[in-house]
Amino acid sequence: MEKILDKFKEFCMQPYDRAVEWKDAEPNRKVIGCIPMYFPEEILHAAGVLPVTLYGSDEPITMGEHHLMNNACHQVRSTFDSLLKGKYDFLDGVAALHVCDQVRFFLEVWQLDHPFPFFHEMWRPYRLDNTNRPFLTSELKRLISHLESFTGTEITIEAIRNSIGIYNESRYMMRKLNDIRRERPGIISASDMVCTVTSSMLIPREEHNQLLRELLSRIDNVLTPEDQRFKMVIIGHLCDAPDEGLLNLIENEGLSLIDDDFITGGRYYAVDVNPDGDPIESFADYYMNMIPCTTYHYVDCWRGDSDKYSPYADYTIDMLKKGQAAGIVILRAMYCDPFDMEFVLLRERLKEENIPFLALFIEKGSGSMEAVRTRVQAFVETL
Amino acid sequence: MRGDGMITAGIDVGSTTTKAVLLGKDGIYSYSVQATGIDIPEATEQVLGESLAQANLSFEDIAGIVSTGYGRISIPFSSQTITEITCNAAGVHHLFPNATLVVDIGGQDSKAIKMDKKGRVRQFAMNDKCAAGTGKFLEVAAQTLRVDVEELGKTSLESKNKITISNTCTVFAQSEIVSLIARKTEKEDIAAALHESIGSRIYGLINSVYPEPKAEIVLTGGVARNIAIVKLLERMTGRMVMVPENPQIVTALGAAILARKVN
Numbered sequence: 176m177e178k179i180l181d182k183f184k185e186f187c188m189q190p191y192d193r194a195v196e197w198k199d200a201e202p203n204r205k206v207i208g209c210i211p212m213y214f215p216e217e218i219l220h221a222a223g224v225l226p227v228t229l230y231g232s233d234e235p236i237t238m239g240e241h242h243l244m245n246n247a248c249h250q251v252r253s254t255f256d257s258l259l260k261g262k263y264d265f266l267d268g269v270a271a272l273h274v275c276d277q278v279r280f281f282l283e284v285w286q287l288d289h290p291f292p293f294f295h296e297m298w299r300p301y302r303l304d305n306t307n308r309p310f311l312t313s314e315l316k317r318l319i320s321h322l323e324s325f326t327g328t329e330i331t332i333e334a335i336r337n338s339i340g341i342y343n344e345s346r347y348m349m350r351k352l353n354d355i356r357r358e359r360p361g362i363i364s365a366s367d368m369v370c371t372v373t374s375s376m377l378i379p380r381e382e383h384n385q386l387l388r389e390l391l392s393r394i395d396n397v398l399t400p401e402d403q404r405f406k407m408v409i410i411g412h413l414c415d416a417p418d419e420g421l422l423n424l425i426e427n428e429g430l431s432l433i434d435d436d437f438i439t440g441g442r443y444y445a446v447d448v449n450p451d452g453d454p455i456e457s458f459a460d461y462y463m464n465m466i467p468c469t470t471y472h473y474v475d476c477w478r479g480d481s482d483k484y485s486p487y488a489d490y491t492i493d494m495l496k497k498g499q500a501a502g503i504v505i506l507r508a509m510y511c512d513p514f515d516m517e518f519v520l521l522r523e524r525l526k527e528e529n530i531p532f533l534a535l536f537i538e539k540g541s542g543s544m545e546a547v548r549t550r551v552q553a554f555v556e557t558l
Numbered sequence: 559m560r561g562d563g564m565i566t567a568g569i570d571v572g573s574t575t576t577k578a579v580l581l582g583k584d585g586i587y588s589y590s591v592q593a594t595g596i597d598i599p600e601a602t603e604q605v606l607g608e609s610l611a612q613a614n615l616s617f618e619d620i621a622g623i624v625s626t627g628y629g630r631i632s633i634p635f636s637s638q639t640i641t642e643i644t645c646n647a648a649g650v651h652h653l654f655p656n657a658t659l660v661v662d663i664g665g666q667d668s669k670a671i672k673m674d675k676k677g678r679v680r681q682f683a684m685n686d687k688c689a690a691g692t693g694k695f696l697e698v699a700a701q702t703l704r705v706d707v708e709e710l711g712k713t714s715l716e717s718k719n720k721i722t723i724s725n726t727c728t729v730f731a732q733s734e735i736v737s738l739i740a741r742k743t744e745k746e747d748i749a750a751a752l753h754e755s756i757g758s759r760i761y762g763l764i765n766s767v768y769p770e771p772k773a774e775i776v777l778t779g780g781v782a783r784n785i786a787i788v789k790l791l792e793r794m795t796g797r798m799v800m801v802p803e804n805p806q807i808v809t810a811l812g813a814a815i816l817a818r819k820v821n
C-alpha cells in the first residue's frame with residue numbers, strides 16, 4: 176500500500192510529467208488543462224483527450240501578481256503564475272467551468288494574453304433549478320460540438336457512456352477508501368488521501384484506477400494501531416489542493432482527519448454520473464445533485480426568517496455525525512469570496528449546535544506554520 | 559524539599575520577553591521577566607534561576623513545570639507544554655474568577671479569548687500573519703517617534719488634533735509616521751493616531767470571538783500597562799477593561815496553575 180501511495184505522491188510532486196509522456200508516446204494526442212472545479216472530464220476523455228486538472232503550485236508567485244489583482248485567491252494567482260512560467264506549454268487547450276467570478280475574470284485575461292488552440296469556458300448557472308436546466312444542457316452540447324470540431328472526430332454516445340463508467344469506477348473506489356478511513360481512522364493520512372484523489376486528475380484515469388484497485392485489495396491487510404486522536408472532519412479550501420505540510424501538522428498535533436469536502440477529496444468523488452440514458456441529461460443531473468457547495472446559490476439563503484438556512488452547514492454537520500467526529504476544522508482560503516460568504520452562516524450554525532470548530536485562514540506560500548500549530552494545539556486543548 | 563510538593567513553575571517564552579512564575583499553595587512566591595534574546599534555553603534558565611533565588615528555593619523544590627509561549631518547545635526541563643491561549647485563560651480565571659473575555663497583547667501577537675465561568679477556552683482569535691495590533695507595532699512606532707515606548711501611551715493622551723494613520727502594517731505605518739513628522743505633525747497627535755489604529759485591530763479581534771454582551775475585558779500582556787490602550791478599548795467597545803497588577807506574567811501564572819494538574 177505504501178508503494179502505491181508513494182506513487183500518487185510522486186504524481187502530485189511532478190504533476191504534468193505523466194501527461195507529457197502520454198502525449199509524446201503517440202502522434203496527435205492532445206492534453207487539455209481543466210481549471211478546478213467540476214469540469215466534466217468524462218467528455219474530454221470520450222473525445223480521446225487527456226484531461227489534467229491545473230492546481231497552481233506551492234512556489235512563490237513571482238510573475239502572476241503583475242497581471243491580476245492581488246486580492247485574487249491563491250489558486251487563481253498561482254495558476255496564472257504557472258502559465259507565465261511556461262509550465263503549461265505542453266497543453267493543447269484549457270477548459271473551465273465558471274465556479275466564481277474570479278475564475279471568469281482570470282480566464283478572460285488568460286484568453287486575451289495567452290490564447291491556446293482550444294479554449295472553452297462553460298457556464299454553470301450559480302442557481303440551479305428546472306428553469307435554467309435547458310441552459311445547462313445547451314452548455315454541455317456546446318462543449319461537445321466544440322471538442323468535436325477541435326479533434327475532428329465525432330464523440331459518440333457510447334464513448335461518453337464508456338468514459339462515465341471509467342470515472343464512476345474511480346469515484347466509487349475513492350469513496351470506498353474514504354469509508355475505510357472513516358471506519359479505521361489513521362489507516363491513511365489526510366495528505367495521502369488528498370494525493371490519491373489529486374493524482375487521479377493528473378494521469379490517465381485507467382492507470383489510476385488500476386493503482387487504486389491494487390491499493391484497495393491490499394488495504395485489509397494493513398494494521399492500524401488504535402488511534403487516540405480526536406476525530407475531526409475538515410472542510411473548505413475550495414479550488415486549491417490543500418498543503419500536505421498543513422494537513423500533516425494538523426494530524427500530528429492530535430487530530431485525526433476522517434472525512435473532508437475538498438475538491439481534492441470528498442467533493443470530487445461524492446456524486447456519480449448516470450451511465451445509462453441520455454449522457455447530456457445525466458451530466459445535468461450530476462450538477463443538480465452536487466453536494467452543497469458554496470459556489471452554488473441557494474434561493475432560500477439570506478431570505479427573511481430562513482436567513483440561517485445553509486445546505487452547506489447541514490451537509491457539514493451530517494458529515495460530522497456520520498463519522499462521529501468531535502469537531503470540524505475549516506480551511507478558509509484567503510480571498511475566496513464564495514466560501515467567505517457561506518462561512519458566516521456556517522459559523523452561526525456550528526455555534527448554535529455547540530459544535531467545536533477551528534477556522535484557519537490559509538494562504539499557500541505565506542503565513543507561519545508555527546502560528547497555525549499554536550492555533551491547532553490550543554484547539555485540541557479546548558476539546 | 560520545601561513546599562509540600564505543591565510548588566509549580568510556569569514559564570512563558572514570548573517573542574520579546576520570557577517570564578517565570580513560581581506558585582505555591584498560597585499564591586505567587588516569586589516571578590521574573592527578561593528579554594528573550596536569541597538563546598531561549600539560557601533566558602529560561604535565567605528567569606527560573608532568578609525566581610528560585612528570590613523565593614529562596616532550589617530546582618528540586620519544584621513539583622512540575624509547564625512551559626508556554628511561542629518558544630515553549632525549546633525548554634528542556636518542562637514537564638509539559640501548553641499553548642499560551644489555554645495558559646492565559648487559566649491565569650486570568652485565577653485572578654478574576656468571573657471573567658469571560660480576555661485580550662492579551664504581546665510582543666508579536668495579540669489574541670482575544672472567550673471562556674466559560676470555569677476558565678475553559680470556548681473560542682479564541684489571534685492576529686493573522688503580521689505584527690499589526692501588537693506590542694511590536696507600538697515599539698517600532700515609538701522608535702520612529704523617538705519616544706520611550708513606556709511613555710507612548712501618555713504622550714498620546716496629550717493629543718489635541720485628530721489625525722489618522724491609514725496603515726495597519728507595521729512597516730508601512732513607519733513610513734507614514736516619517737512623512738507625518740516631516741509635515742511637522744505633533745508627535746502627540748501621531749501617537750494618538752497609532753493607538754487608534756492598534757485599538758481598532760484589537761476591537762476587530764474581540765468581535766470575532768462573539769463575547770457576551772456585557773462581559774468585561776481583562777487586558778493582559780505587556781501592552782496592558784499602556785493606559786491609553788486601556789482607555790481606548792473602553793471607549794471603542796463600551797466595556798469595562800480590567801488590568802491585573804502584573805499583566806505581563808498572567809500567562810506564566812496560568813502555566814504554573816496548570817502544572818499542578820499535570821503533576
Ligand code: SF4
Binds near residue numbers: 251274413
Ligand atoms: S471558488 Fe474560491 S478558491 Fe475557487 S477560484 Fe473562486 S475564489 Fe478561488
